[in-house]
Amino acid sequence: MAEQQPIPDVRKSVTVAATPEQAFRAFTERLSEWWPPSHVLLKKERVGLAFEPGVGGRYYEWDVEDNEVDWGRILVWEPPHRLVMTWRVDGRWQSIPDDEKASEIEVEFTPVESGTRVELAHVKLHKHGEDARRIFAALDGPSPGETLERYARVL
Template sequence: MLNDICQFECFLPTSREKAFQLVVDHPEKWWISPFLEEGGQAVIASAVGIEPHPGGVCYEMDPAGRRRIWGTVLSIEPPLYIRIAWQVSPNRVPIGDPAASSRVMMEFRASGSSARLVVTHSEFVRHGEGADGYRSFMGEPMGWPKLLANLSHAARERP
């Protein structure tokens, strides 16, 4: 694999502390389910949560009450960063084992009265054969750019 990383940044119109809280405590404001139902339909999440401690899970609930884990918190240091095992496969189904998952680091930096968020998604090689295509997908408009656009919108709306 030539490049096993995709990286994005955005500036959020809020403090670093509030940006961190928005990401970790209110993922329902920016999250879009990456999962697909068996028929290829996108999953609509009715609830989303992040358990903010090492070993905590990142999950969503669908309207039928099924819980899908999309990540495991590997390390967290409020308000500086959260590092997650990304437990979503290239074919958009959950991966049970965090060790078989790529990694996402979300770093929060102060930038005047704003927060600079740097997202680094790496170790796609852990996803096997579909790794290159998956890395490309996460860099496309419906991957990280969409999640960060949602996050930026949520930060502007937050009191």
């Protein structure tokens, strides 16, 4: 039986003209301004996105009928330096109900001379099982990618 190759992390970054505090707040409090409109887990029109601050909080979206879908849970909340959360999405870009098969997203906010370097990493992609390679292929590409590009424009 052939040994399966590990799934590498996908890391992307962008430098924004903001302090780490401003960059962290924009990332966690202004989601509706930068989150790609194509990244939706709901069946109806999305009207909001939010983070519940702190470890154990969730980040989620809701629609016009107040239906909610969790994107994941906060594992590390260290403003303004670091944020780690689960990512509850499968290979068909549908919501998964818990963190058992969820990978993680790590976001680091590092001060640099020109502002703040924001690095977003999708890690532990192997947890997606059969969908892992498909998810890796969809995420892997030139940095900063659509999500961080939209985020940078907000700042």
